[in-house]
Amino acid sequence: MKLHMRTHTREKCFKCNQCEKTYSSTSYLTRHKRIHTGEKPYECRDCGKTFRDSSLLRQHQGIHSKEKPYKCNQCSKTYSRSSALTVHKAIHTGKKPYTCDDCGKTFSILPYLRRHERIHTGEKSFKCSHCGKELSSQSSLKTHLRIHTGEKPYMCDQCGKTFRMSSNLIVHKKIHTGEKPYDVCLGGHTCSWSRDHIFSIIFIDNMGLRNKTDVSEFLLMRLTEDPELKTIFFSLFLSMYLVTVLGNMLIVLAVSSDSHLHTPMYFFLSNLSFTDICLSTTRIPKMLVNIQAQNQSITYAGCISQICFILTFVCWENFLLAVMAYDRYVAICHPLRYTVIMNPRLCGLLILLSMFISIVDALLHSLMVLRLSFCTHLEIPLFFCEVVQVIKLACSDTLINNILIYSVASIFAGVPLSGIVLSYIQIVSSILRMSSSGRKYKAFSTCGSHLSVVTLFYGTAFGVYISSAVTNSSRKTAVASMMYTVVTSMMNPFIYSLRNRDMKGALRMLIGRVSSFL
Structure with a gap:
């Protein structure tokens, strides 16, 4: 009776000696002290996981048994705990007996009221040991710690994808079912998440409806948690990046400094080397920063910029390889007309045309991504932002984006x-006809x-595509994609x-000039 009266009077006679937090009963105080001592006396028989409280153990055991004995009489929905059923029934009855004294807001159960009161008091007694961030509840801290540990306990039964939060899993499952029950009132677009504060829909001039999100950053995939492996990977990718930049820079300088290499073939080669430098610089430095940092995030603007630059340089390199093939065709099949056909004006025009098409393609995809709305799950399963993976995170309709990606890719890669x-x-x-x-x-x-x-360029790209289609491991696909980017530009x-005597001679002359200055 005394314990029940304290629920109404909010009297808290029992105080924790370490953090001075007060409770209305000794059982609550004993349960709280286990947070400081780390004691977890309740063990799960199925997986061996330990818990501080028996109620937490019973809640966890529902994962193994999947038994839900508590059923709602009105909608027949089942639950594994009676408390969860009580919370659910409040949806039908609308009964909210617990009222906040400060703002008058009502709640269906007492823990919701306690959590809400911390908004007014500003109490944040749970602190993250990794980054020092303070949170208002133990459950929030537990969810936050998964960012640092990489733990994803919630798995999708259909595709095997894992998530840190159960809410993210619920949203993800609607991708398989095709369910989009929550209708955004503007434009008739549907979304699989009901929180309307995710979207901030604005109009810019008379350009129609554009969706702006509250998204400030995306999370990239973490390479490893092991500090020793972090050092190894950082050194490996840094050395590969330096070799890529130095090697391609030497080719650009050798071609520009040696008059014997002022031919269409070496002109296109110097542009290809410049493209490799830009493509590597767009991806690798950000990945090197994330390897050493605890936070694997990239800003929304940074992600869109990375998408734009990657598409520009990949498309440009694709066209450069085709232009170089045409140059070799003219040199071998029409050697007498080579200097007439491949004149400096045509060479410059081919470079400018390929650059223009690449920039237009990149801007088109980037602007289409800017119109998308995103939900709560914002983790990209790669070490860099890639347009296809970013589109998969969108809540809004992505049909136009997907059609545009595959149609443009088939044209700009197939041609x-x-x-x-x-x-x-x-x-x-022509070679076979030579005597x-x-x-x-x-x-x-x-x-x-x-x-x-x-x-190397098309073979590794095809290999990455096949590996992503065959394996379900996003980490293996991400590693293969990164190695494709680094290795092709480095080789x-x-x-x-x-394999080229003229290039080796020009490099020797360049190194000799540099050493003479030093």
Whole structure:
């Protein structure tokens, strides 16, 4: 009776010696002290996990048994705990007996009221040991700690994807069922999450409806939690990045400094090296920062910018490889007209045209992403922002985005690849018609470097696509995608310099000039 009266009077006679928090009964105080001592006397028989409280153990055991004996009479929904059923019934009855003295807001159960009161008092007694952030409840702290530990206890039964929060799993399951029950009143768009504060829909001039989200950042995939492995990966990717930048920079400087290399082939090669430097710089430095940092986030503006730059340089490199194949085709199949066809004006026009198409393509996709609305799950399963993965996180309709991605990709990737294949078919047929073995060898050696780069570029890209389709592990796909980015850009200078005498001679002259200045 005394314990029940304290519920109404809010008398708290029992005080914790360590944090001076007060409770209305000794059982509550004993349960609280286990937070300081770390004692967890209740153990799950199925998985061995320990808990401070028997109620938490019973709640956890429902995961293994999946037994839900408590059923709502009105909607037949079942629950594993009676307290959860009580909370659910308040939805039908509308009964909220607990009232906040400060603002008058009512709640269906007492823990909700206690949690709400901390908003007025500003009490945040639970502190994160990793980053020092203070939270108002033990459950909030437990959820927050999963950001640092990488723990994702909630798994989707259909696709095996894991989540840190049960609410994120609920939202994700609606992707499989196709359920979008919550209708946004503007524009008729539907979303699988009901919290209307996620969206802030505004109008800009007369350009129609645009969705702006409260999203300030995305979370990228964490490479590893082991400090020793962090150091190894950081050193590995940093060295690969430096080799990529230095190797491609040497090619650009060698071509520009040696007058013998002022030909269309080496002009296109220097542009390809510049593209490799830009593409690596767009991805790797941010990944190196995230390896050392505790926070794996990237800002919303930073993510959109990264998407735009990656699309620009990938598309540009794709067109450059096709232009270089056409240059080799003219040199071998029409050698007498080579200087007339591949004049400086045409070479500059091809570079500017490929650059213009790449920029337009990147801006188009980036602007389409800006119109999307995002829900609570904002974790990208890669080490960098990629347009397809970002679109998968959107709550709004992404049909137009997906159609645009696949149609543009089929054109801007298929047309250059078809041009490369047709060029080499003509090159091979011309080489086979040559009578001199010396001419055949020279023609093959001229095309060998470019053919190796094309095989590496498209072969590794196809390998990443196949690995993502076969395996369900997002980490393996992310590692394969990053290695594809780093390795292709790093290997290009070695392929062109080791197989080309003119390039090796120009590099020796460049290194000699630099050493003479030093």
